[in-house]
Amino acid sequence: MTKSEFRSFIKEHPIYLDGATGSNLLKRGMPVGVCPEKWILENKNTLIALQKEFIEAGSNIVYAPTFSANSVKLTEYGLEREIEAMNMELVAISREAAGGRCLVAADLTMTGEQLSPMGTMDFEDLINIYKEQIGYLVRGGVDLLVVETMMSLQESRAALIAAKESCDLPVMVTMTFESDGRTLYGTDAKTAAIVLQSLGADAVGANCSTGPDKMVDIIRTMAEVTSIPIIAKPNAGLPYLDREGNTVYDMNSEDFAEGMAKLVEAGASILGGCCGTTPEYIDKLRERTSHMNLVKRQRPVKRYLTSERQTVEFGLDDNFIVVGERINPTGKKKLQEQLRAGNMDMVAEFAQEQEACGAGILDVNMGMSGVDEKELMLKAMEEVAGVTSIPLSIDSSHIDVLEAALRRYPGRALINSVSYEKIKFDHLLPIVRKYGAMFILLPLSDAGLPKSLEEKKDIIEKIALRARELGMDKEDIVVDGLVATVGADKRAALETLETIRYCKENGYATICGLSNISFGLPQRGYVNTAFLTMAIKDGLTMAIANPSQELLVCSAFASDLLLNKEEADIRYIELIGGIEAKKKAL
Amino acid sequence: MTKSEFRSFIKEHPIYLDGATGSNLLKRGMPVGVCPEKWILENKNTLIALQKEFIEAGSNIVYAPTFSANSVKLTEYGLEREIEAMNMELVAISREAAGGRCLVAADLTMTGEQLSPMGTMDFEDLINIYKEQIGYLVRGGVDLLVVETMMSLQESRAALIAAKESCDLPVMVTMTFESDGRTLYGTDAKTAAIVLQSLGADAVGANCSTGPDKMVDIIRTMAEVTSIPIIAKPNAGLPYLDREGNTVYDMNSEDFAEGMAKLVEAGASILGGCCGTTPEYIDKLRERTSHMNLVKRQRPVKRYLTSERQTVEFGLDDNFIVVGERINPTGKKKLQEQLRAGNMDMVAEFAQEQEACGAGILDVNMGMSGVDEKELMLKAMEEVAGVTSIPLSIDSSHIDVLEAALRRYPGRALINSVSYEKIKFDHLLPIVRKYGAMFILLPLSDAGLPKSLEEKKDIIEKIALRARELGMDKEDIVVDGLVATVGADKRAALETLETIRYCKENGYATICGLSNISFGLPQRGYVNTAFLTMAIKDGLTMAIANPSQELLVCSAFASDLLLNKEEADIRYIELIGGIEAKKKAL
Numbered sequence A, B: 001m002t003k004s005e006f007r008s009f010i011k012e013h014p015i016y017l018d019g020a021t022g023s024n025l026l027k028r029g030m031p032v033g034v035c036p037e038k039w040i041l042e043n044k045n046t047l048i049a050l051q052k053e054f055i056e057a058g059s060n061i062v063y064a065p066t067f068s069a070n071s072v073k074l075t076e077y078g079l080e081r082e083i084e085a086m087n088m089e090l091v092a093i094s095r096e097a098a099g100g101r102c103l104v105a106a107d108l109t110m111t112g113e114q115l116s117p118m119g120t121m122d123f124e125d126l127i128n129i130y131k132e133q134i135g136y137l138v139r140g141g142v143d144l145l146v147v148e149t150m151m152s153l154q155e156s157r158a159a160l161i162a163a164k165e166s167c168d169l170p171v172m173v174t175m176t177f178e179s180d181g182r183t184l185y186g187t188d189a190k191t192a193a194i195v196l197q198s199l200g201a202d203a204v205g206a207n208c209s210t211g212p213d214k215m216v217d218i219i220r221t222m223a224e225v226t227s228i229p230i231i232a233k234p235n236a237g238l239p240y241l242d243r244e245g246n247t248v249y250d251m252n253s254e255d256f257a258e259g260m261a262k263l264v265e266a267g268a269s270i271l272g273g274c275c276g277t278t279p280e281y282i283d284k285l286r287e288r289t290s291h292m293n294l295v296k297r298q299r300p301v302k303r304y305l306t307s308e309r310q311t312v313e314f315g316l317d318d319n320f321i322v323v324g325e326r327i328n329p330t331g332k333k334k335l336q337e338q339l340r341a342g343n344m345d346m347v348a349e350f351a352q353e354q355e356a357c358g359a360g361i362l363d364v365n366m367g368m369s370g371v372d373e374k375e376l377m378l379k380a381m382e383e384v385a386g387v388t389s390i391p392l393s394i395d396s397s398h399i400d401v402l403e404a405a406l407r408r409y410p411g412r413a414l415i416n417s418v419s420y421e422k423i424k425f426d427h428l429l430p431i432v433r434k435y436g437a438m439f440i441l442l443p444l445s446d447a448g449l450p451k452s453l454e455e456k457k458d459i460i461e462k463i464a465l466r467a468r469e470l471g472m473d474k475e476d477i478v479v480d481g482l483v484a485t486v487g488a489d490k491r492a493a494l495e496t497l498e499t500i501r502y503c504k505e506n507g508y509a510t511i512c513g514l515s516n517i518s519f520g521l522p523q524r525g526y527v528n529t530a531f532l533t534m535a536i537k538d539g540l541t542m543a544i545a546n547p548s549q550e551l552l553v554c555s556a557f558a559s560d561l562l563l564n565k566e567e568a569d570i571r572y573i574e575l576i577g578g579i580e581a582k583k584k585a586l
């Protein structure tokens, strides 16, 4: 099945997945504690019977029982040598059950080994583990892939990257959320959906977790922030132990189906059941929802950047965002020394300070001579993620550094930057697209700075056009207003302001550096701040600046307040309160 | 002659005054040291002969020989009792000379007694002295009045007020300038022309002073800042003593006429000669210039406010102006105590400090309980004029205080303010018109603050219409943007900004108070400054503020710089330099 076939597979009404595999097999004789994949291979008719019942009940897609058939899990059972045969045979069993009447999805999940730095698993190693399993599954003849019951967004990314680099099959990804709406690793549904969609998932959703009744907010949030199909595959309510000590679920098939109808209203279009759901549940689910019309999805109006655990969202009329510029060794001797010694203390300190001062995004630049910039960048990203959940702007003049960072970054980053310089334009833009990042469009070319506003607009539109050809949207672009020095060109500020207005009118977010404008003038803070205030009034989305500059940041927050932006009054009062508390503490 | 007849008297070509009276009479037998008016009465044929020669040469207007026939001067000769008869007879002599072939202008000049506080003459007494003389002159049958050889702008104002309050005849005013382009009392030609035109002079210009060659800048400046006819009546060059010890002038009639042609090109339309010019000069003058076309006068694009010695000019795209708000006892206990004690030290101090901090206009408000506000206002104005030449905004809620201040103020003031409250609207607006002031239009009515932007615009246009009916222009109006509190109304800033844009588009200058906007918020300076920056970007002309607020003023100057206003970079650098020098000195 191709990705585009998958898209047209979901039309006006829901489509159906299967119900539980594990809990049904346990009821049908599989002992607790065995390797399920091994048991299935030895009892294939039990699985075939179960899956046929699901298909009978209405499933359009069944999951091949390859859930834990990755090299890490199989090694636990001493089955590592059987991995190829097992995956291919397990797919064959489901294909036999399907008999051409429904699709078969290869099923993947977490390995159980934590990624470093929390665990010892290397990110690239994990990608390779998934690639290996996916290779066998594809050869086994699956129609699509599903990565499910994921609790780690970064491991989901590893599986998704592995899938994209192994085949062109559609990939669905579902994560499992705790009752607080976050995964065990701390990711919320919004962040998960944004990151997975931008990395190329063909459908995203939630499985296991809870009963459908407790999944409404998760599904609605995911539907609001994405445009791909949303999957809901919850449990049959909450588990409890019956008199015989068996785990049973507290929701009957009719209540389940009723709950699922609410999830359709919340935006789900691919429906199934997880633990505790039997073919009867799928039957009732289909009966209850198959004539429901799917929610008309609105294209998200906001832009999203995320870390692994938090999303910053913004529209063209929203509160202004400060991009903290301090994690950058240029001109900082002490930071340079620390970085050369592999010491990340100042990086962590700058991250925390900038967040405390109101930064909404942190720029990370490790450009300096005599170091392995790529290694330093990955290390800095990891360090920052340890102290703050603010999304990052990954800043380098080297494409290889940006590529390595994008691959590793566990959220949705901003890339700083893509220009119309041939090498960047040709090579970097596809990389940005592959990893689903947002990028700063720097309107300069190999000929240098644009000579006129017309040339600037022309470069903007050329890069935007190429991005569109690669499948990106205007919402993936943040145009750098290119601030010149007012001392050298008296119209510098006016021209940047015009660029900002042009971009806003044409649907592009904007960013500016601030210090250029005042070069050579005394008391530059006044000039920078006045410029920022005017730029915010004209629609500037974000600026890269040092958020410890109290005047600058307070003025920006005051500007939002004056422009009647959402909750800007509260934000201003809190910012001032924070600054005053900090001063009192000194 | 009516004012409108006078206006239509000057069409495409110049009209001609006479030449010198005094220097010609001395040559024709008048002894040095006598009372000229007395001598003329006793030798009327000498004058008649002279004036007939002028008329023959081309004069359209001759000056009746009433130059010093005011009660002060006549008293010096013991002739105070003869004043009525003398003025009427002197007019009769010129009327006889004119014989209906040309107009006769009553001639008035300075009394020789200085006004207080420099001298002992009271301003109202001086007005009455002029009124007395004018009364006789009008009864004598003059066609128009000329106030000439004036070295004091304030004494010129006294004469002009006297004329306006005595008759409806046209009034021409010419001042005498030193080689530095200022009168002996320090007024420049631009300021003189602006103040006299706005107070109702029908023509304004320069007489005596120098030869025509040195008068070009004065005439051009006067023509640029006014729309009434410009008078040039210079001397026949520079004086020197000949071998017999007589004062003679160094320019012959041809050179004089050639120089006068340059003055026509510079904008003069009423031409004549002063000391040293004989009928021959007028003849040559007429020959040389009578076919010249008058300069097409452009309506001035700038607005002007002045003190007695200095003009602040501004257009809708010009540098922002800070109106210093500190000379106001509201909430200032120490200032209140001083004012009650008649002590003006703090007023003087505030004036100087605010000028040093960048104020371009000073607001003066003496409103407090238990004082004679009118008397205090006049005293404060005098005090401020003693320490700075910045123009004033006269601020009171009492019409009588405003009227007294306007009558006395020796420049062109800004009046704070005229609202659509019936009493102010009906009574204050004609007073503002009479004294030629600019006024702040406060868009509120007896019903209070406007409920909507539409109502605000409606009030603006109603007041503006009435001002137009009274003969004022859009350039005489500065609309108060009426800043509400953003804490109470989240759209407060946006609505004031919209008002500012509306006013700019419709040709009105604007002013704002700043402190209301941030009421109730912490660190209000940030909010006020961000608002001011946005307002300047949207075209705010001036704001009433405390210029000691470094953040506010530096940001305003930085805003002008960013908006590429004229010389705003130099202004910003000088402001910062001044602030830093002051800090170093502390």
Ligand SMILES: [Zn+2]
Binding pocket: A207, A208, A209, A235, A274, A275
């Ligand atoms: Zn489950």
Ligand SMILES: [Zn+2]
Binding pocket: A398, A399, A400, A401
């Ligand atoms: Zn490189």
Ligand SMILES: [Zn+2]
Binding pocket: B207, B208, B209, B235, B274, B275
């Ligand atoms: Zn003279």
